[in-house]
Amino acid sequence: MTSDNSDTTDSTDAATPVTPEPEVPGVLHEHPYVSESNEGKPWFEWCVAIIVVISAIFAVFKLITPAAFILAGVSLVCATVRLVLRGKSPWKVRSVFFDVFIGYAFGGGLIATYVSVLLISH
Numbered sequence: 001m002t003s004d005n006s007d008t009t010d011s012t013d014a015a016t017p018v019t020p021e022p023e024v025p026g027v028l029h030e031h032p033y034v035s036e037s038n039e040g041k042p043w044f045e046w047c048v049a050i051i052v053v054i055s056a057i058f059a060v061f062k063l064i065t066p067a068a069f070i071l072a073g074v075s076l077v078c079a080t081v082r083l084v085l086r087g088k089s090p091w092k093v094r095s096v097f098f099d100v101f102i103g104y105a106f107g108g109g110l111i112a113t114y115v116s117v118l119l120i121s122h
Contacts (some may be wrong), residue, residue: 079103
């Protein structure tokens with residue numbers, strides 16, 4: 001009994017290099033600028049990481065109020081540092097606007113959510 005294996009490919013086809021896409025005129029293929037010198041300072045980031053771990057330890061021991069307020073506080077402090085120091089800030093994630101917006105939104109939102117849950121549950 002013979003079978004028709006016309007769908008099988010030759011092993012030499014797998015070794016053929018893939019040709020890159022042709023350049024399209026007028027379309028820029030720029031990659032985002034990434035540099036260690038433009039990022040935040042490691043010592044500040046490690047301090048934030050340690051504070052987040054401390055907050056997690058509080059949460060594990062069911063001390064939710066301090067855990068929530070520690071996270072909110074560190075977020076608000078990082079946003080304020082970024083707003084005041086701008087380019088010289090040790091806390092850099094993206095643009096100044098993004099960092100400040102996310103920091104204040106997370107800190108304020110966490111506090112507002114925590115307080116609203118307390119008010120609903122009592």
